[in-house]
Structures are given as structure tokens and as C-alpha cells.
Amino acid sequence: ISNLKCGGVLSFVLPESILNVRAHMPVRSLLMEGSSVQYLEFLGEVFGGVNCPSIILQVQHDHRPLSCVGMTVKDGDRVFTIAEERRVRKECFNFTVTDEEYRILQKIGHVRHKVTLAGHAACALGIVTGNNNKYISHEKTDENEAVLKGADIHKFRYNEGGSFIVCKPELFEQTAPLSFYRAPQKLLYRFICSQLVFAYDDRQTLSLNSCNVVIPQIDGLQMKYILAVLNSRIAQFYFKKSFQSMKVLRSHIEQIPIPAVGEDRQQEIIHLADRLIAPPDDTSIEKDYEVLDNKVANIFGLSHEEYAVVKACVDDNILL
Numbered sequence: 001i002s003n004l005k006c007g008g009v010l011s012f013v014l015p016e017s018i019l020n021v022r023a024h025m026p027v028r029s030l031l032m033e034g035s036s037v038q039y040l041e042f043l044g045e046v047f048g049g050v051n052c053p054s055i056i057l058q059v060q061h062d063h064r065p066l067s068c069v070g071m072t073v074k075d076g077d078r079v080f081t082i083a084e085e086r087r088v089r090k091e092c093f094n095f096t097v098t099d100e101e102y103r104i105l106q107k108i109g110h111v112r113h114k115v116t117l118a119g120h121a122a123c124a125l126g127i128v129t130g131n132n133n134k135y136i137s138h139e140k141t142d143e144n145e146a147v148l149k150g151a152d153i154h155k156f157r158y159n160e161g162g163s164f165i166v167c168k169p170e171l172f173e174q175t176a177p178l179s180f181y182r183a184p185q186k187l188l189y190r191f192i193c194s195q196l197v198f199a200y201d202d203r204q205t206l207s208l209n210s211c212n213v214v215i216p217q218i219d220g221l222q223m224k225y226i227l228a229v230l231n232s233r234i235a236q237f238y239f240k241k242s243f244q245s246m247k248v249l250r251s252h253i254e255q256i257p258i259p260a261v262g263e264d265r266q267q268e269i270i271h272l273a274d275r276l277i278a279p280p281d282d283t284s285i286e287k288d289y290e291v292l293d294n295k296v297a298n299i300f301g302l303s304h305e306e307y308a309v310v311k312a313c314v315d316d317n318i319l320l
């Protein structure tokens with residue numbers, strides 16, 4: 001960049017991680033100081049034998065704060081041009097959002113009476129045994145108990161996956177205080193995942209580090225209502241379009257907007273959430289989720305057209 005004249009153009013093939021990984025934040029900060037992004041193409045994994053999704057990033061050095069107006073984005077079969085200015089953060093360069101999607105993202109983020117889990121939740125990592133082959137068994141005995149992995153977690157509920165452990169924290173590499181795992185009620189979520197997948201647990205079940213714990217503590221909002229919001233397409237849209245991450249980090253969860261509503265509206269949501277936590281039969285799951293998700297969309301004030309855009313973005317794989 002220092003070798004470019006004003007108006008000079010620079011184009012690189014780079015790892016996709018340059019856009020959102022914390023270690024590359026200095027590069028993003030440098031670009032924000034005096035460049036505009038002209039073109040971004042997501043190439044996927046194009047280098048044989050290399051597990052590294054790549055991009056083409058083209059910028060123009062113009063001695064002005066970063067702008068993406070006029071920027072062309074190619075993401076698979078989707079090609080679009082950004083026509084409206086938007087806020088760009090050094091924490092994450094998120095340019096896979098059309099102007100229409102960005103307006104919806106802003107509407108979700110500025111919903112009336114919004115609260116978040118930042119400063120209002122207790123969070124903990126699952127157990128790191130240090131040697132799963134030694135400590136994890138696939139047979140139930142009188143001494144051991146079920147322990148959950150990320151793959152066991154589905155939206156609203158979990159399936160015990162046949163893994164068992166003898167709970168002796170002093171033997172493991174890392175554990176949270178047992179009070180987190182033994183909480184009267186808590187939410188469990190997949191850590192390595194491209195979507196938000198939260199399950200409700202009131203059985204004090206243990207979990208491994210692919211399945212982390214969050215215990216919401218927002219006055220006036222019940223845990224199952226918060227669970228329903230976090231599992232909604234609206235929250236997934238916000239997560240996907242804001243963070244572009246294959247990991248669900250605490251910092252992501254703490255930014256998801258949660259509308260603070262009255263007890264009556266919460267109970268409407270909780271009634272449906274209960275049906276998904278313990279479904280009467282598998283055939284009702286998708287139908288109940290559709291009804292619940294529509295109610296959450298109404299709470300966020302989304303129109304039918306806006307909700308259709310959200311669904312089109314996130315409906316590729318709902319982990320019910």
C-alpha cells in the first residue's frame with residue numbers, strides 16, 4: 001500500500017481468514033485507514049491439498065477512510081454490488097451482505113427494548129479431559145454418567161450420544177466449576193458450528209468442550225424464551241451475516257439482540273419451545289418450529305418480505 005500512488009490498485013489472493021480472524025485485525029485496521037474495497041471474490045478451497053478457503057481482495061488506495069460503495073462481491077453463484085454506505089468494523093470485514101440484507105440486519109440490531117447477554121449470563125466451557133480415549137466410555141456402568149458432545153446438541157433438545165464419564169474433575173485437563181454443569185437449568189450449545197444450536201437442560205448433564213454452557217441472567221426474561229430467540233432464524237441470520245464464523249464464540253452470543261417483551265408474549269413462545277424441548281412425535285417438530293419462528297419474527301417487527309429474505313439466507317440446514 002505504501003508503494004501505491006493515490007488511486008493505485010492492489011489485488012491479492014489471500015486466506016479467507018484475513019476477513020474475520022482476530023490475528024489479522026492489524027491488516028484490516030491498515031486497510032481502513034486509507035483504502036476502498038473494489039472487488040471481493042470467494043474462491044473456496046482452490047489449492048489442492050491445502051485446507052484453506054481463499055479470496056481475491058482488490059483495494060484502491062485513496063487516502064480516505066474505507067468505503068465499500070461500488071464494491072462488487074462474488075460469492076459462489078451470487079454476484080452483487082454494494083450501493084449504500086455501511087459501517088465497517090475492524091473486528092470483522094463482512095461483505096457477504098447485500099444492501100437489502102444489511103438494512104434487515106440493522107433493523108434486527110436496533111429492535112425496540114433490545115437486551116443482550118453481555119454482562120447478563122454465566123458462561124463455561126465443557127470439560128477438556130486431556131485424553132478422551134482414557135476417560136470416555138461408550139458403555140454405561142454404575143460409576144459413570146452421560147456426557148454430551150457438540151454433535152448431540154440439536155435446537156431446543158439433545159440426544160444422549162452414548163458417551164459416558166466418571167466425574168472426577170481433578171483428573172481432567174480443564175473443567176469449569178461443577179456448579180455450571182449442575183445448574184438447575186442451563187443452555188448447551190455447539191461450539192464448532194456455522195449456526196446457532198442451543199438446547200435446554202434441566203438434568204444437570206455434563207458436557208465436553210465441543211458443547212459449552214450459557215446460563216442467561218436477564219431480569220424479567222425467562223430462559224426458555226431466550227432459548228427460542230437464540231434458536232430462531234432471525235438470530236441465525238444476525239450471526240451468519242455479522243460474524244462469518246465456523247465457531248460460536250461467547251463474544252458472538254453476547255451480541256445477539258433479544259427483544260424484552262412482557263410475560264404474556266413470553267409464555268406464547270415458551271409454550272411452543274416446550275413442545276420442541278420434548279416433542280410429542282418427530283412429525284410435529286418442523287411444524288412447531290415454523291409457528292414459533294414466525295412469532296419471533298413478529299416480535300422483531302419483520303415484514304413478510306423481510307422474513308422471506310432471512311429464510312432464504314439461513315434455511316440450508318436447520319439442525320432441529
